[in-house]
Amino acid sequence: MYAVVQVRGVVKTNHEIKDTLKMLRLHHVNHCVLVPDTPAYLGMIRKVKDFVAYGEVDKDTLATLLRTRGRLTGDEKLTDEYVRAHTPYADIDEFAAALCDGEMSFRDLVEIKPVLRLHPPRKGYKTIKRTFQQGGALGYYGPQINDLLYKMR
Template sequence: MSKLAVIRVRGTVDVRGEVTDTLKSLRLTRPNHCVILEENSNTKGMLQKVKDYITWGSINEENLEKLLRKRGRLKGDKSLTNEIVSNNTQYDTISEFAKAVLDEEAELSDIEELKEVFRLRPPKKGYKSTQRSFQDRGALGYRGEKINDLIGRMI
């Protein structure tokens, strides 16, 4: 199984209650927030329910490392450093930890103080259309490996 990067694209106005609850359980409360989830049937069902408000795909090691290094925050809004990773896990650097997370040897929750949500900037050059699916030249829904391009523009 792989890890999925899920990014909320649209805002909160006129969202059905059921969709709002699902977004809250995914920890996506605001636009441009990103979470890393395990790919399984429960997650896929939740993503399918809120597909009109989010985009998702498989994250690669390089972008997970960038996310952790530049946007990884601890409680108290402190940055994630190699020292914190080595104190809380068996890995010495952020890049080793990112590789272990993708290989399912470690979990992001191994670092207790790490916030589960990555707060990203809006993408450089913007979203194409926040009302169309990715297949229809928009920004919503499943985008596979191309999520890495979007994350690169948002870090």
């Protein structure tokens, strides 16, 4: 499962990029979505790679994000009680593990919002005009996306 975070805004960009970000449900900077590892999603991510940071998220980071930034409809916080009542899992940690393994998805639970509205990273981005491999904040992070997500929790 990939975590995709929008890093740059879309003013004066191609409409295809804007449409792809809209299909990924990324409407604002510092918003994060979780997408499965499928060729269709990877193609969309590659198309917007100059505007997002993405990589493979692990279970612990996902559990932390769901505890701090997970929301239900009505802007209610995601709690262990809700997960226990509406899923076969006992708490958010087990639910996050199931999400990472592909056993569950956000679409299985209607009331969970699929977008995580994150805080800007503590200590800021390095630069939003270069890729991660060049010392910036854009593109493919790999497993190091967990460090960025932890700074944005």
